[in-house]
Amino acid sequence: MSRWMVNVRGQSFSAGGMDELKQLAKKGEIGGGDIVQPPGASEWLYAVEIPELKVALRPDELDGMDLADGSVGLSPMVKGAMASVMVLASLGMSAYAVQLRNSIPTEQLQIHDESGERGVSYKEVFITAKDASLKAEANPNSADVQPLKKDARAELLGKRGGWYKLRFEGKEGYAPVDAVLPGYYMADEKTKQDYDPLYNPDKYVTVGNASWTMTAEKAKKGISDMAASLQNDSKFPMTDIRVVATLKDSAGNVIKEKEMPVEGVLGANRSDMIGTLNPAKGDDITPPRIMFTSEFEKIVLEDPKAADRWIDVVEVDVGKLEALEAGVIIAEVRAIPPEG
Numbered sequence: 001m002s003r004w005m006v007n008v009r010g011q012s013f014s015a016g017g018m019d020e021l022k023q024l025a026k027k028g029e030i031g032g033g034d035i036v037q038p039p040g041a042s043e044w045l046y047a048v049e050i051p052e053l054k055v056a057l058r059p060d061e062l063d064g065m066d067l068a069d070g071s072v073g074l075s076p077m078v079k080g081a082m083a084s085v086m087v088l089a090s091l092g093m094s095a096y097a098v099q100l101r102n103s104i105p106t107e108q109l110q111i112h113d114e115s116g117e118r119g120v121s122y123k124e125v126f127i128t129a130k131d132a133s134l135k136a137e138a139n140p141n142s143a144d145v146q147p148l149k150k151d152a153r154a155e156l157l158g159k160r161g162g163w164y165k166l167r168f169e170g171k172e173g174y175a176p177v178d179a180v181l182p183g184y185y186m187a188d189e190k191t192k193q194d195y196d197p198l199y200n201p202d203k204y205v206t207v208g209n210a211s212w213t214m215t216a217e218k219a220k221k222g223i224s225d226m227a228a229s230l231q232n233d234s235k236f237p238m239t240d241i242r243v244v245a246t247l248k249d250s251a252g253n254v255i256k257e258k259e260m261p262v263e264g265v266l267g268a269n270r271s272d273m274i275g276t277l278n279p280a281k282g283d284d285i286t287p288p289r290i291m292f293t294s295e296f297e298k299i300v301l302e303d304p305k306a307a308d309r310w311i312d313v314v315e316v317d318v319g320k321l322e323a324l325e326a327g328v329i330i331a332e333v334r335a336i337p338p339e340g
Helices: 018-026 076-082 085-089 095-103 189-199 216-221 293-302 304-309
Strands: 004-008 011-015 035-037 124-127 133-135 144-147 153-160 163-168 171-176 180-182 205-213 223-232 238-248 254-262 270-277 289-292 314-317 325-335
Touching (some): 004 018, 011 018, 124 163, 133 163, 144 171, 153 171, 153 189, 153 238, 205 238, 216 223, 223 238, 238 314, 254 289, 270 293, 270 314, 289 293
Antiparallel strands (some): 004 011, 124 153, 133 171, 153 163, 153 325, 163 171, 205 223, 223 270, 223 314, 238 254, 238 325
16 A cells, blocks of 8 residues: 655654544544645645645644635745755755744845844744643653743753753753754754754764773672763863763673763863862861862962862772673763853
């Protein structure tokens, strides 16, 4: 059986034929702004462009399509969006995202100008998912923090795996990457390339020169020393970095993880070692502070005695575990946008 390809808000699947497409349309699972690809075709069409499918669409799914005089043809707004579908598809954008882009005034389809009075902010995303909420953690089972309003804007605070950290209406939390449309998608191709690190900072920060050692003295305490540097290959400084130290057994299973925040800023196009500033002697409350060497150098300028508490490694409690492999990965990171 020849199958149709369907893309609904970024999610792709196949359908067995027109009868199945009609059933999906009647249930509201396909809207007029979603795109379909007929069997054997290379081009995508909006569902509302196909007469047989159009009659099965729910009336509310036709709202905003702006069809002229009830004709089958699309309005200039939608036709203009169709011309952008193939380009935007390479960015993983759904038909809804294309419509959203086309509904925004032309002067807004750019990153802020020098005055900061027009255009999309460097730090903004558009909420595209229905009935979405900010989560307390980057986990679908985590508690809800704040409902997200479709078509509204939220401030980007960082990225963790397939989740963005956002601020919306004064609350902070996480939302799936595919629940929002990054503001820079509204810009031209060069701008998208220039500002990609703001929305995908984890692609530009890597771990280098990681090593693990255990002295005889520390072995008695079950402590292993981790030394590592982080490399930033973008033009934007990076901060709010969290790393995870992992220990694996002979089968490659993770037997221990430790997540650690790294204080300080990793400068644009540079690398920096991480180390530990231990609390002062007798201080049993303050935890050790893991930070970049550059951050420690600022501290020691104001407090020279801090040098006595600095070690250029991170101590990880491994207990009696016999790990055959140890590593470090980037868990979360935020790029610092330009001012304005």
